[in-house]
Amino acid sequence: MKEIKLSTGELIKMNAPTVRVLRGADKCEGDISKTIYMLAVLCNKTESEIEDLELGDFMSLQKALGDFLQEAGVVA
Incomplete structure (x- = not known):
C-alpha cells in the first residue's frame, strides 16, 4: 500500500494492483481510461x-501506480 497526499491535504491510500484489476483495465479503451479505472479501484474511489x-x-497517483507496476515487472 502506498499513501499519497493530495494538494487538498487528503491522504489517499492506494492498494497494490492485482491481476483482477489489470484484467478489468484491459477491458477499457485507451490508456487514460485504463489508468482512471485502475486508480479508482486501487484508491477506493469512483472513476468520477x-x-x-x-x-x-x-x-x-499515476506515478504511484507506475511505481507499483514497475516493481512487479509489468512496465519496462
Whole structure:
C-alpha cells in the first residue's frame, strides 16, 4: 500500500494492483481510461472522483501506480 497526499491535504491510500484489476483495465479503451479505472479501484474511489482531481494530484497517483507496476515487472 502506498499513501499519497493530495494538494487538498487528503491522504489517499492506494492498494497494490492485482491481476483482477489489470484484467478489468484491459477491458477499457485507451490508456487514460485504463489508468482512471485502475486508480479508482486501487484508491477506493469512483472513476468520477478520479476525473475530478486536479492534474497534479492525478499525476501523483499515476506515478504511484507506475511505481507499483514497475516493481512487479509489468512496465519496462
